Amino acid sequence: MIRVALAGNPNVGKSVIFNALTGARQKVGNWPGVTVEKKEGICEHRGVKMLIVDLPGIYSLSATSIDEKIARDFILNERPDVVVDIVDASNIERNLYLTLQLIEMGANIVIALNKMDLARSKGYKIDVRKLSAELGVPVVPMVAIKGEGIDELKNTIIHASKTQRIPIIKYSDGIEKYIEFLESKVVENSILPEYPSRFVAIKLLELDEEILNRAGIGEEVVREWISSVS
Amino acid sequence: MRRLHDLKPGTKAIVLDVEGNTTLKQKLLGMGLTKGAEVKVVRNAPLKDPMEIEVRGYNLSIRKDEAKNVIVEVRK
Numbered sequence: 578m579i580r581v582a583l584a585g586n587p588n589v590g591k592s593v594i595f596n597a598l599t600g601a602r603q604k605v606g607n608w609p610g611v612t613v614e615k616k617e618g619i620c621e622h623r624g625v626k627m628l629i630v631d632l633p634g635i636y637s638l639s640a641t642s643i644d645e646k647i648a649r650d651f652i653l654n655e656r657p658d659v660v661v662d663i664v665d666a667s668n669i670e671r672n673l674y675l676t677l678q679l680i681e682m683g684a685n686i687v688i689a690l691n692k693m694d695l696a697r698s699k700g701y702k703i704d705v706r707k708l709s710a711e712l713g714v715p716v717v718p719m720v721a722i723k724g725e726g727i728d729e730l731k732n733t734i735i736h737a738s739k740t741q742r743i744p745i746i747k748y749s750d751g752i753e754k755y756i757e758f759l760e761s762k763v764v765e766n767s768i769l770p771e772y773p774s775r776f777v778a779i780k781l782l783e784l785d786e787e788i789l790n791r792a793g794i795g796e797e798v799v800r801e802w803i804s805s806v807s
Numbered sequence: 808m809r810r811l812h813d814l815k816p817g818t819k820a821i822v823l824d825v826e827g828n829t830t831l832k833q834k835l836l837g838m839g840l841t842k843g844a845e846v847k848v849v850r851n852a853p854l855k856d857p858m859e860i861e862v863r864g865y866n867l868s869i870r871k872d873e874a875k876n877v878i879v880e881v882r883k
Contacts, residue, residue, distance in 0.1 A: 668865050671865050783829070783833065785829070785833070
């Protein structure tokens, strides 16, 4: 069975897509230890079974809120086969921030570019093919509320589950030299080896508290590494 | 040097820098308040806190206490 997680900003139509994928085959509970709703469901398409997990709606994965922490922990620790990142096409700029974070975490993502009708009525023309090529991930345009794109999304999920791509988001040279150096330190000291080394390096550069705590490294150590890059 | 929290409704500005601890900074940057981003103050809540701003094509409600950390340059 393919394990699929649904991620996305609040109000992007995540529930609509979850319901369209799973129909009546749903189970509602809580995430362990917290009163945040956890929805799971089964989707069967062309003889392939998929377990769909609905993650809380979030704007980023910085783990500053309980919702973000749940989503981040699930993706990093449970390693779903495919993460469907639902993007509101009518609000694409803000939504793509989460997309980049998901790619950086090494998640195997498929973008469900929802609310295409609303984007069009706002006058946006989105080059779906180019977006997909630039990000290195499949993009499925959708109007989920009308059922448009649901079948293509299912096909794309199944296809993506068989092909592991790890696209890399490149920053400017000025930032890349820090990432490169920190990544070498991450590998050398086997810091959080269960996570992608580039992701850990970027989080260290951000001085992300959660990652520093998990790795058991002090901020001053990372600051020293950063200042040693010329 | 101006800060986002003391701009009046209708004012447009460019973000120059974001201050604060790592967590707050990550949050503000994550919501799109990055260097160079254009912001517009839409309105204030009745007690002037929080304030609503427009950034990157969407509206964001933000506490005055957090907006204080965003350094801006007013656009005429």
